[in-house]
Amino acid sequence: MIHFFLFAPFQPTPGLAIWSVIIFLLFWFIFGKLAFKPIIEALNTREDDIQNALDEAKRAKEEMSSLKSENEALLQKAREERTAMLNEAKETKNAIIAEARDKAKADANKIMADAKVEIENQKKAALAEVKGQVGAIAIDIAEKVLKKELKGNTEQTDLVNKLVAEINQN
């Protein structure tokens, strides 16, 4: 038989063992039910609550920032649209001006051309009138000259004819 030493606190005694079992099991049961379970549940619930609140805050923040960026995008878009509209208006204006200028130019050219034709016509008419009048005057003069000198003088009559032809040619 092995024998280590005489040591009372390490001798397992049935009485103390029974009481220890009873007390520890009661401790476990009562404390588990009335103290530890509620505490752990409350702690877990609170931690979940805190986590949820944090998540919520994070989500709200993200939502805010997304809203902000959306707003900015909208603003940017509006700005671009405005610029586009302005450009368009400018182009339209330029086009209108150019068109007007072209039309005016064309009108002016037409008026000028018409005027030129008219002037030419008038000139021609005037020249024809002048020619007629000069011819009449020349005939008058010739009449008068002839009345006085043209007595069988054929050479002179030829000369007059020649002159009249020359005038007509002009």
Place this chain on the structure above:
Amino acid sequence: MAITQSIRLVLVMAFMALGTIAFCQDHDHHDHDGHDHGTLQSEDHSGHDHSSHGDNSHSACGGHHGDGDYDPKATAMHHISDANVYTILDAIRIPLPCLVYSKDGGWDFFMSSKLGPGHHDDGHYAYNGYVMHLGNLKRVVEEGFPMQGKVEVGGFSTEYISKEGKEIEQAKVCHNNKPYLLEAKTTLDGGLLGGGITNFYDFSITKNVLSMILVSILLFVILRRAAKSYTTRQGQAPKGIQSLLEPVIVYIRDEVAKPFIGDKKYLKYMPFLLSVFFFILGLNLWGQVPFLGSANVTGNLTVTMVVAIIVFLISNFNGNKHYWQHIFWMPGVPLFVKPLLAIIEIMSLFIKPLTLMLRLAGNITAGHIAILSFVGLIFIFGDSGRSMSGGVIGSILSVALTLFMMSIELIVAFIQAYVFTLLSASYIGAAIEEHEHH
């Protein structure tokens, strides 16, 4: 700040000194208390070779002797042992109910005050053959002693004798100038630790049992208040006891239960782990409070054995298929290794709770013995009260060393409670762990 701290330090030192002096009182009755109880002559606690002591026991009875020299071993043993009376400073004796059973005498129930415990918790009376010696119930085994009713007894003697190579304790009680052999209560160590099955069983509410009950009630009041404040103060920040206990509970949950048992199953074992932690911590601290009897509950192997066996049962009853497979037929190793590993695994199955209970009981008992030894320096230096100057030097030394030791023990109280909980969690975790490999 520094002033407050130094005042605190002085107060702590004074408190410690007071405690040490109070301990001295415990053993300082040599001169004036001797007439209280006759002591047998054979007051020899030291050696192993005591073959001669058997002869002179008859002549010993009735002799009036003092307590003799201070015996550190016997004193320490007396203080760390369980008792049937709750004694504070050898002055206040709270009687405890005794419930005993013997084959020849049947059941007996009486208060330990009936045995008239006096100095050193030695009783002055015998009741139905039961006496109190050094705080513990003992029963007369020798013929001729009146086994019925209350009788006065003289004194006690304790011998440590060698019998068949074993050192056993042999106590005797004096009645009508005749010594009678006593037997201690039955213990289940089978003689390994000097105990064994004797002629009676002690189911009393002992000092340790009362300590467990008191600590349980105290802890219940504290923890219940904390638990209640979670409902009464819902949605508010923790306050008072609640915020004192909360980090401890959260620590056990996050650093012990969750990593060892797993996020899914830890909740089921949390009440058990917290019960183990607070039960052990409470009792560890209870044993260290000066002037409260210094009950060595968690240093008692019986108590730690009970908790360790409960841990053993919980882990093995919840053990899954993989756990048992790993014990009896380890997968993934060569065939010839499997039986060898099975033997080792089965051994470790029982070694686990064994180390669990020995570690806690050993640590706490060692702490108590260390403190008692340091206090005992006063008597060793003081030559058991004969040298004043030695006593003064011893006191100074003792206060310093005891202060140091008590600080260490305060840490040990927390560490051991934590370690016990941690290992319990790891054993349970190993048993219920889900294996995905193989």
